[in-house]
Each structure stands twice: as C-alpha cells, then as structure tokens.
Amino acid sequence: MDKLWVVITREYLERVRSKWFIFATIFGPVFFGVVMILPGYMTVKGMKNQQVSSVRILDATGTGLGHRIAARLAARKDTAAANPLQGRSARPVTEAIPTEVEDVNPPKLAMAESVATKAVVDNLSPGYLVLDSATMTQHTARYAGRNASAVGQMELLQEAIRQSMIAARLENAGIKPERVDSLIKVKVDLSSVRLDERGRGESGIVNFIFGAVVAFMLYMMIMIYGQNVMRGVLEEKMTRVAEVVMASVKPDILLAGKILGVGAVGLTQQLVWFGSAAAFITYGAVMSKAMGVPEMKNFAFPTVSPLLLVSLILFFVLGYVLYSSMFAAVGAMVGTQEEVQQAAMPVILLLVSSIVFVQPIMLAPSGTLARAMSVIPFTAPVIMPLRMTAMQVPPLELIGSLLGLAITCWLAIWASARIYRIGLLMTGKRPNLQELMRWIKYA
Numbered sequence: 001m002d003k004l005w006v007v008i009t010r011e012y013l014e015r016v017r018s019k020w021f022i023f024a025t026i027f028g029p030v031f032f033g034v035v036m037i038l039p040g041y042m043t044v045k046g047m048k049n050q051q052v053s054s055v056r057i058l059d060a061t062g063t064g065l066g067h068r069i070a071a072r073l074a075a076r077k078d079t080a081a082a083n084p085l086q087g088r089s090a091r092p093v094t095e096a097i098p099t100e101v102e103d104v105n106p107p108k109l110a111m112a113e114s115v116a117t118k119a120v121v122d123n124l125s126p127g128y129l130v131l132d133s134a135t136m137t138q139h140t141a142r143y144a145g146r147n148a149s150a151v152g153q154m155e156l157l158q159e160a161i162r163q164s165m166i167a168a169r170l171e172n173a174g175i176k177p178e179r180v181d182s183l184i185k186v187k188v189d190l191s192s193v194r195l196d197e198r199g200r201g202e203s204g205i206v207n208f209i210f211g212a213v214v215a216f217m218l219y220m221m222i223m224i225y226g227q228n229v230m231r232g233v234l235e236e237k238m239t240r241v242a243e244v245v246m247a248s249v250k251p252d253i254l255l256a257g258k259i260l261g262v263g264a265v266g267l268t269q270q271l272v273w274f275g276s277a278a279a280f281i282t283y284g285a286v287m288s289k290a291m292g293v294p295e296m297k298n299f300a301f302p303t304v305s306p307l308l309l310v311s312l313i314l315f316f317v318l319g320y321v322l323y324s325s326m327f328a329a330v331g332a333m334v335g336t337q338e339e340v341q342q343a344a345m346p347v348i349l350l351l352v353s354s355i356v357f358v359q360p361i362m363l364a365p366s367g368t369l370a371r372a373m374s375v376i377p378f379t380a381p382v383i384m385p386l387r388m389t390a391m392q393v394p395p396l397e398l399i400g401s402l403l404g405l406a407i408t409c410w411l412a413i414w415a416s417a418r419i420y421r422i423g424l425l426m427t428g429k430r431p432n433l434q435e436l437m438r439w440i441k442y443a
Contacts, residue, residue, distance in 0.1 A: 003249050008264065015228070017266045025272050026048040055145065055157075056116050056128040057101045061136055068164035073099050073157075096311070106132065113144075120145055127377040129157070133182040139165070140155055142176030212362060215386040217270070222381060225266040226351075229258055229345070234340055237424055251421040252263045259324045266320065283411025290439045312385050314402060319381025322409045323351060325416035332423035334430050343430065354379035358386060375401050377408035415440050 015021055021118075028102045104112045109132060116128035127145015134140045141161055147153055167180045227287030250256075326347045334340045354373070360372040364388045374384040374393075387393050422439045423431070431439070 004253050004257050004260075004329055007254055008250065008261040011232070011258050011261025015262065016268065019105050021265070021269070025269050025355070026143055027236075027240050028269070030272060033072045053217045054099050054126065056119070057099060058104050058112050058116060058128055058130050058244075060104045060106045060130075061099060062103075065131055065135065065138065065164055065168060066103070066129075069131075070099040070101050072160040074165055077100065078405045079387060117144065129161075136162075137167075163327075164208050212358065212386075214312065214357050214389055215355070215382050217273075218312075219351065219382050221266050221316065222268060222320050222323050223348075223351055225320065228261050228265075229324045230327035230331040230340065230344060230418050231435060232258060232262070233328050233420070233424070234334065234337070237332065238335065251424060252417050255325075259321060259328065262322050262324065263317070270296060308388055311388060311398065311402075315381045315405070316411050317386050318405045320404070322377070322405070323347065325409075325412045327415035329419040329423070332420045333436070339430055350378045352384075354382040357383070359385060362390060371397065375404055377405045381403050409420050410420065 033337070050391065057066040057070060102112065109130070113128070113130060116125065119125040123146075125145075126147050127143060129144040130144075142159065160319055170180050172226065223274050240280060327344065330344045330347060331340060357369065357373060361367075361383060368386055370383065373379045374387055374397065376383075379385075384393070384398070384401045418440045419436060
C-alpha cells in the first residue's frame with residue numbers, strides 16, 4: 001500500500017505542478033464561458049439585425065399578395081434601420097434596392113422566371129420569389145437566389161408570406177385592415193417545467209442545458225485524462241524508466257497508481273471548474289444583461305439531489321477507470337508516438353460513440369435508444385448521467401447500468417493489467433490480436 005501511495009503522489013504532483021495544468025485550470029472556465037455565451041449573444045444580435053435582402057417578387061395570384069409581402073419586408077427593414085444594436089460602421093438598410101413586385105399573368109410566369117433567373121446569374125438581383133395559384137390553394141411558394149442557404153433570411157421571408165396570407169384572409173372575412181396587424185402579431189412565451197415523483201421540478205430548458213454540460217464534461221474528462229495515462233505509459237516505456245521502476249514496484253501497483261494519480265488530477269480540475277461554474281451562475285445574469293442578451297425569466301440552477309451527485313461521481317470514476325485501463329494497455333503495446341495514435345483509435349471510437357448520440361437522447365431521454373445506450377458499459381458513463389439530469393430514471397435501470405459498468409470495468413482492469421505486465425518491457429513490432437490473447441492468457 002505504501003508503494004501504491006508513492007506512485008499516486010508522484011503522478012499527481014508531477015501533473016498538478018505543470019504550467020499547462022495551471023493554465024488550463026484557470027482559463028478553462030473562461031474559455032467555456034466564452035464558447036457558451038458568445039454564440040448566443042451573436043445569435044440574438046444577428047436576429048435583431050436580420051433582414052431579407054431586396055428580392056424580386058413575381059406575383060401570379062391576382063390577389064395583390066406580392067405587394068403585401070413587399071410592404072412587410074419594407075417594414076422589417078425600417079425596424080432594422082432603427083435598431084440601436086446595429087453598429088455605426090454597418091451599412092444603412094435604407095441604401096438597399098427596394099423590393100420589386102411584378103404582377104404576372106399565369107401563362108407568362110415561366111418566361112418571367114427565366115428573366116429573373118438571368119438577373120440573379122448576372123448578379124443584378126439577389127433572388128426572386130414566385131407566388132402562383134399553389135400559393136393560395138396549397139400554401140406553397142418558391143424562392144431562388146444566391147442567398148437561398150441563409151436560414152435566417154428564409155425564415156423571415158416565410159414569416160412575411162404567412163402573415164400576409166393571414167391578413168388577406170382576415171380582410172376578406174370583414175376584419176378592418178387597421179386591426180389585422182394586432183390580430184396576427186401574437187407572441188407566446190412558453191415556459192416548461194419538469195415534473196417528477198417529488199412534484200413540481202425545475203425549468204425544462206434549464207435541465208436540458210445542465211444535462212448537455214454534464215455529458216460534455218464527463219466526456220472531456222474521460223477522454224483527456226485517459227489519454228494522459230496512455231501517453232505517460234508510452235513515455236516511461238520509451239525512456240526505459242519503467243524498467244527501473246518495475247525493479248521495485250509490481251506492474252499491477254504501478255498501473256493502479258498511475259490511473260488513480262491521474263484521476264485525482266482530473267477531480268481536482270473539476271472541483272475548480274465547478275466552483276467557477278457556481279460563480280458564473282451567481283453573476284451570469286448581470287453579465288448577460290450588460291452584453292444585451294435578453295434576461296431568462298425564472299432561471300434557477302437545477303437541484304442536484306444526493307443520489308444524483310453520488311451517481312455522477314460513480315459514473316465518472318468507473319468510466320474513467322474503464323477507459324484509462326484500456327488506454328494504458330494501448331500505451332504498453334506500442335513503442336512510438338505514431339503507433340499509439342493508430343492503436344488507440346478503437347478505444348477513442350468507443351468513447352466518441354457516446355457523445356455522438358447526445359442530441360437525440362436529450363430530445364427523447366425515455367426512448368429505446370436512450371435506454372439501450374445507458375446500459376451498454378462503454379456508453380453508460382456519459383449517457384446515463386445525461387438521462388438522470390433530464391428525467392427520473394427507474395432504479396432498476398440505474399442499478400443495472402452501474403452493475404454492468406462495474407463488471408466491465410473489472411474485466412478491463414484484469415485484461416489491461418496482464419497486457420501492461422508484458423507489454424511494458426516488450427519492444428519491436430506491435431502485437432496483433434492473437435499475441436494479445438496469449439499475453440492475457442499466460443501473463
């Protein structure tokens with residue numbers, strides 16, 4: 001036990017004292033804060049300044065729908081021009097060419113489209129909108145232009161078409177024109193609250209964000225520090241330090257000390273980051289308001305129950321030990337940096353497979369895919385904590401997932417220790433699968 005503690009202390013202090021660890025621990029929360037806040041801020045600002053470039057409207061409906069749409073686009077541009085968030089250096093919206101509406105007879109629509117297409121190709125117009133009989137009967141319209149891939153502009157154009165069609169129907173039904181805008185411009189603020197066995201819970205969107213952050217953090221910690229173990233093993237093997245250390249320490253103790261020491265480094269960094277997250281939650285609303293991001297009403301950090309906290313720690317520890325033992329075996333098998341990247345790819349793909357399915361599982365945490373991946377040992381360390389932050393997981397599923405992960409973790413440690421015992425002193429060609437099986441059998 002004394003030798004194990006010496007190895008753990010050495011691995012821990014060697015990494016904690018490094019300049020890279022200090023830099024990442026201090027500025028890591030700043031980086032993640034910028035990554036989380038800046039895109040949202042730019043999106044909000046961009047949507048406020050968003051406008052549809054001047055387009056040509058070919059109206060073959062005979063109802064004046066095109067003029068209604070042009071009027072709404074012009075009103076949108078006037079609003080954007082008056083928006084104080086638009087910088088002084090930005091090009092004034094009023095300089096844009098006004099939207100042109102061309103009333104077309106249905107038989108001549110194809111020719112008008114050809115002319116409009118040529119104008120776009122010659123860079124004389126950004127695009128054109130086609131309104132025909134299908135627009136009134138099937139509620140469809142067609143747009144072609146250079147900015148067709150601009151999702152924000154297409155959504156604004158679609159909204160202008162929808163509001164114009166609703167306004168026309170209301171006026172045909174006898175509603176006064178001056179009342180139409182007040183009837184169709186209705187904004188609904190939907191708030192979602194999660195319910196569980198304890199009754200009323202937290203905001204649904206807050207739990208959604210919290211679950212994504214938890215899954216991403218677990219994935220990053222397991223990936224980063226698992227590969228740190230692999231690189232440490234490879235470095236000791238290449239510099240022949242392992243030969244000296246193994247003269248006084250058993251390979252199993254050396255492997256266990258390396259995994260536990262590096263894992264302690266990860267836990268230390270997470271504690272610092274969680275403290276930074278608590279500070280961000282406390283002062284984040286003030287920062288967001290100062291940056292112009294709309295205030296999130298009724299925002300509160302989700303309640304972390306003791307069961308959830310213990311479960312998160314268990315899944316992190318078991319997941320880290322599982323992948324670290326496999327990474328350590330990879331580091332013991334190879335002899336160069338070039339080989340280690342290729343040999344570690346299967347292990348990395350196992351871990352990456354869990355983060356790939358985070359989004360669909362967040363959208364349906366009780367679905368078949370979510371339940372299946374939360375009991376597979378190689379994906380459970382990320383998927384099950386994600387589900388637990390989004391919903392109440394049945395106790396049998398939680399116990400089964402932990403039990404399966406623990407058994408797989410023990411098997412991985414057993415096999416990796418045997419590979420580590422032989423591979424750490426082996427040089428030359430990388431062993432194939434049959435040779436690895438012999439190592440495991442006879443070690």
